Amino acid sequence: MWRAFVGLVKKEFIQILRDPNMLRLIFMMPLIQLILFGYVVNTEVKRIALDVYDFDRSYLSREFVNSMRAGNYFVPSRSEVSLRDLEERFKDGSGEMALVIPQDFSEKLVKGDQVTVGLVADGSNSNSALVGQGYAAQIAQKFSRQQANLSPPVEIRQQVLYNPEAESVYFMVPGIVAALLTMLSVMLTSMAIVRERERGTLEQLLVTPISTITLLVGKITPFAILGLFEMVFVLMVGVLWFGIPFVGSPVLLFALSAVYLLAALGIGMFFSTVTTTQQQAMFFAWFFSIFALLTSGFFTPIANMPQWLQYITYLNPMRYFLSIVRGIMMKGAGFFDLLPDITAQTVFAIVIFSFSALRFTKR
Amino acid sequence: MRRLRFIAQKEFYHVLRDARSLTIVLAMPMIMTFLYGYAINLDTENIVISVIDYDKTSESRNLADRLYNSTYFSMPKTKVDNLDPECALRSGRTQAVLIIKPGFAKALHTGEPFSLGLIIDGSDNNVSAAIQNYASILLQRFLTERLDPHVRLPVVKISPQVLYNPDLQSSHFFVPALVAIILLMVSALLTSVTISREKETGTIEQLLTAPVKPIEILLGKILPYVVIALIDGIIVLIFAKIVFGVPFVGSHLLLLGFGLIYISTSLSIGILISSLVKTQQVAMMFTAITTLLPSVMLSGFIFAIKNMPVALQLLSYIIPARYFVTIIRGIMLKGAGLHVLAGQGLILLLLMTIAVFIASRKFSTKVG
Numbered sequence: 031m032w033r034a035f036v037g038l039v040k041k042e043f044i045q046i047l048r049d050p051n052m053l054r055l056i057f058m059m060p061l062i063q064l065i066l067f068g069y070v071v072n073t074e075v076k077r078i079a080l081d082v083y084d085f086d087r088s089y090l091s092r093e094f095v096n097s098m099r100a101g102n103y104f105v106p107s108r109s110e111v112s113l114r115d116l117e118e119r120f121k122d123g124s125g126e127m128a129l130v131i132p133q134d135f136s137e138k139l140v141k142g143d144q145v146t147v148g149l150v151a152d153g154s155n156s157n158s159a160l161v162g163q164g165y166a167a168q169i170a171q172k173f174s175r176q177q178a179n180l181s182p183p184v185e186i187r188q189q190v191l192y193n194p195e196a197e198s199v200y201f202m203v204p205g206i207v208a209a210l211l212t213m214l215s216v217m218l219t220s221m222a223i224v225r226e227r228e229r230g231t232l233e234q235l236l237v238t239p240i241s242t243i244t245l246l247v248g249k250i251t252p253f254a255i256l257g258l259f260e261m262v263f264v265l266m267v268g269v270l271w272f273g274i275p276f277v278g279s280p281v282l283l284f285a286l287s288a289v290y291l292l293a294a295l296g297i298g299m300f301f302s303t304v305t306t307t308q309q310q311a312m313f314f315a316w317f318f319s320i321f322a323l324l325t326s327g328f329f330t331p332i333a334n335m336p337q338w339l340q341y342i343t344y345l346n347p348m349r350y351f352l353s354i355v356r357g358i359m360m361k362g363a364g365f366f367d368l369l370p371d372i373t374a375q376t377v378f379a380i381v382i383f384s385f386s387a388l389r390f391t392k393r
Numbered sequence: 394m395r396r397l398r399f400i401a402q403k404e405f406y407h408v409l410r411d412a413r414s415l416t417i418v419l420a421m422p423m424i425m426t427f428l429y430g431y432a433i434n435l436d437t438e439n440i441v442i443s444v445i446d447y448d449k450t451s452e453s454r455n456l457a458d459r460l461y462n463s464t465y466f467s468m469p470k471t472k473v474d475n476l477d478p479e480c481a482l483r484s485g486r487t488q489a490v491l492i493i494k495p496g497f498a499k500a501l502h503t504g505e506p507f508s509l510g511l512i513i514d515g516s517d518n519n520v521s522a523a524i525q526n527y528a529s530i531l532l533q534r535f536l537t538e539r540l541d542p543h544v545r546l547p548v549v550k551i552s553p554q555v556l557y558n559p560d561l562q563s564s565h566f567f568v569p570a571l572v573a574i575i576l577l578m579v580s581a582l583l584t585s586v587t588i589s590r591e592k593e594t595g596t597i598e599q600l601l602t603a604p605v606k607p608i609e610i611l612l613g614k615i616l617p618y619v620v621i622a623l624i625d626g627i628i629v630l631i632f633a634k635i636v637f638g639v640p641f642v643g644s645h646l647l648l649l650g651f652g653l654i655y656i657s658t659s660l661s662i663g664i665l666i667s668s669l670v671k672t673q674q675v676a677m678m679f680t681a682i683t684t685l686l687p688s689v690m691l692s693g694f695i696f697a698i699k700n701m702p703v704a705l706q707l708l709s710y711i712i713p714a715r716y717f718v719t720i721i722r723g724i725m726l727k728g729a730g731l732h733v734l735a736g737q738g739l740i741l742l743l744l745m746t747i748a749v750f751i752a753s754r755k756f757s758t759k760v761g
Binding site: 049051052055058059062063065066067069070071072073074075076077079117118120121122123146147148149150151152153154155156157158159160161163164165166167168170171187189190191192197198200201213217218221222225305306307308309310312313314316317320321324325329330331333334335336339353356357360361362363367368 | 411413414417418421424425428429431432433434435436437438439440441479480482483484485508509510511512513514515516517518519520521522526529530533537551552553554555556557558559562563565566578582583586590669670671672673674675677678679681682683686687690691695696697699700701702705719722723726727728729733
């Protein structure tokens, strides 16, 4: 029994690792994800290209344009082109917003009158247009206060916990751990089992004196080991290279990752029971991974989604695991802080895994 | 030409025979459009904020109401313990805590300087930036409304005007770009496994001994998938119109032309990967990691290219999806014409030529 199991695991490892491309992929996958997710995921709206059409050309109007630079929200460019070309600049994507300062700007301001400045936005990027309008209004208010020599009486003194430097890498690395475990285990497990079926070697394995359950466990153990190895690799690169802080308990994280792995392997196994070719298994796995990533809060917060979709996210095991990993790594959350997530994840893992194992042994 | 047709026909049978794969390939775009269109929303709203009010005056309650009445913030489900606000942040029950110390109302009347405390869960840097931004906007509004209406101030007012997407629907921005991603996903994933499948099942030798040139095999393998991808693209566009109400301002024909170029480019990349690897499993992982993921991340689909580090900005120039995202947004939302977008199309053609060239080289050296 034990010998058969060890033999099976060995066979599986040889099969995975004998292809040099596979070996490369195993190291490339986390690195590419680290670079892409770590450096790219930044939804903060900054450096909006702002075309300035200044019809006043006075000291005050220049001062106003300069104040738009504050906070790096806008990059004003003095445009010599006429207003008629404004849309051309939007169409080829070189301009995002345009500021139109009327001729009587400084005249009115000096008199203490109200003056209206035009702000034209390319609304196709709705988020940047919306946020940009907010910034512009804030800057204009500040500018007005300065002109009137008013200082704001009440200020906000903020204190940012956990990620005060606002590094997106710090936020993404815990997410990558969750994403990697999900993608790797679901894809590889489902394809590995289906491959045996596609080639007809599954029958050979089934007629050997190994029990079905040993076969099953032996088949997925290598992927569990691989998944945990990848996780440690990502964490090491994250901590040593990107310098992300690891506040909480590594032991707790490791234990809960093993529980999550059970769920992910269970899903992979389930896909292998409903597909007949590797191509089908691949599509199922790929589709599930996208669903899991999108509805886990990995890219954008769940609170931004419509209500009905928020209910669906409760069916996504990665949702719970993601908040566990982020909680432990970034906030140093302990077992009791995370109790609701841990309970949900454990229940999921047990249900999915036993359901799939049953389905598999029946076939 | 005749030989090319036979290869294409054979490949078509392969696809049609496998009903389950075909269903997935056709159903996937719909579900993906639906998911992406709703799930990706960068307008951060409903941030959970707790207010700890030590001042307990009508002014301080007024300020708290001001926060909760905006769409930006919402109340926590359970009340946060005054003594240990950090515990609530750690468990994720709240994302920010506003602390109003005693003396707030008094300071408002006397005009003395006063500061409010705001503790923010910074783990998501994007949300934490939004919290800081929204909180100061709302506070400013609160203060401005308390100013004496008789005092005349020189004020600069901004009058915004939004072109192309006046309702600022975020789906109008994401769904057209989704066509680029889904087309790539279908074409690259499908083709990347075709040649490796022949290798795995051992039929590649038969194919190679047949009197066809490698380039004919490659083109014949691409053709059926052009048709499938085109159908998928149309499905997504219909969905965009019906479900999300995305406008289509520009020329349909122009989009079709650019779409064909883009599909061919994606398929060539799939073929290139397929010619490099031996098994379907590796082919798929390879495609996912080197093609799909970078395309989602670096094409400007969700994340602005100009905010990326320079090295990645340079890398984005070899991502075909980058050009098609610009093209389809330009045509659908802004009605951009051929003269604005011709450059993008030419680069796509160039990328396609390079991919086909390398693939056929790799493929023919394997023969000899």
